[in-house]
Amino acid sequence: MTPEATELLLRGAEELGTDLSPHVEAFARLLLLLQEGAAQTNLTAIRSEHDIVLKHFVDSLTCLRGRWLDGDGHVLDLGTGAGFPALPLAIVRPDLRLVPVDATAKKIAFVTRTAAALGLENVTPLTARAEALGRDPAHRGGYDRVVTRAVASLPALAELALPLLREGGVLVAQKGLVSPEELEAGRLAAAEVGGEVRAVDAFALPVLGEARTLVVVGKTGPTPDRYPRREGVPARKPLFWRAT
Numbered sequence: 660m661t662p663e664a665t666e667l668l669l670r671g672a673e674e675l676g677t678d679l680s681p682h683v684e685a686f687a688r689l690l691l692l693l694q695e696g697a698a699q700t701n702l703t704a705i706r707s708e709h710d711i712v713l714k715h716f717v718d719s720l721t722c723l724r725g726r727w728l729d730g731d732g733h734v735l736d737l738g739t740g741a742g743f744p745a746l747p748l749a750i751v752r753p754d755l756r757l758v759p760v761d762a763t764a765k766k767i768a769f770v771t772r773t774a775a776a777l778g779l780e781n782v783t784p785l786t787a788r789a790e791a792l793g794r795d796p797a798h799r800g801g802y803d804r805v806v807t808r809a810v811a812s813l814p815a816l817a818e819l820a821l822p823l824l825r826e827g828g829v830l831v832a833q834k835g836l837v838s839p840e841e842l843e844a845g846r847l848a849a850a851e852v853g854g855e856v857r858a859v860d861a862f863a864l865p866v867l868g869e870a871r872t873l874v875v876v877g878k879t880g881p882t883p884d885r886y887p888r889r890e891g892v893p894a895r896k897p898l899f900w901r902a903t
């Protein structure tokens with residue numbers, strides 16, 4: 660990693676209140692592996708060092724805002740893609756047990772190789788659809804936290820994530836701008852599947868200043884057995900939300 664990119668990484672994380680200096684080497688290796696992986700397959704559209712550092716690494720770590728991930732929990736990353744936010748989180752929070760999940764086997768193969776190359780023993784990647792895990796007794800209600808970045812609308816996320824959480828667990832959804840209509844649908848959907856919106860934290864991405872929102876949903880009661888609906892339906896027909 661160039662000195663400029665290292666400086667950006669440290670400065671961006673510092674704005675989030677996180678000191679990444681003990682982890683610079685791990686992030687430099689992750690950067691290389693990601694660039695190699697992206698050259699071979701269509702892993703991520705973000706390719707330059709500057710953008711990977713800010714839009715993948717620093718952006719992923721914004722889920723630490725508000726300290727919703729404090730404690731040594733079992734954390735599922737729903738729709739992890741090339742490993743975001745799971746891999747940066749695993750580097751800075753070795754106390755978390757992370758399960759990055761994605762429907763695409765190729766992406767999970769990359770996350771598995773990369774976690775092994777970085778010696779991240781706290782990462783157990785899984786190729787699966789969230790709908791299937793949400794109906795599987797081995798996973799339903801099995802997680803303390805679900806994190807998810809840039810995956811679906813809020814009502815779809817509520818339906819996919821809440822079945823996976825234990826009561827008292829928390830979904831931390833990393834989003835861009837969230838419209839009042841999406842937020843309202845998210846609130847209604849959360850109530851329908853056994854949860855409630857706890858926080859809506861709008862902020863600017865360090866250095867770049869782009870708009871971001873963390874939406875935090877707590878699981879307050881059981882999820883009715885009919886949720887999640889069958890594969891593809893939560894995103895295609897989100898609860899309380901117009902078709903897009």
Ligand SMILES: C[S@@+](CC[C@H](N)C(=O)[O-])C[C@H]1O[C@@H](n2cnc3c(N)ncnc32)[C@H](O)[C@@H]1O
Binds near residue numbers: 742760766788807809
């Ligand atoms: C836009 S990408 C975001 C990837 C990553 N979270 C990031 O921020 O770079 C969305 C990912 O979610 C996955 N995905 C979407 N719906 C899913 C579902 N129901 N179950 C599992 N993975 C899903 C897709 O395969 C895709 O890799």
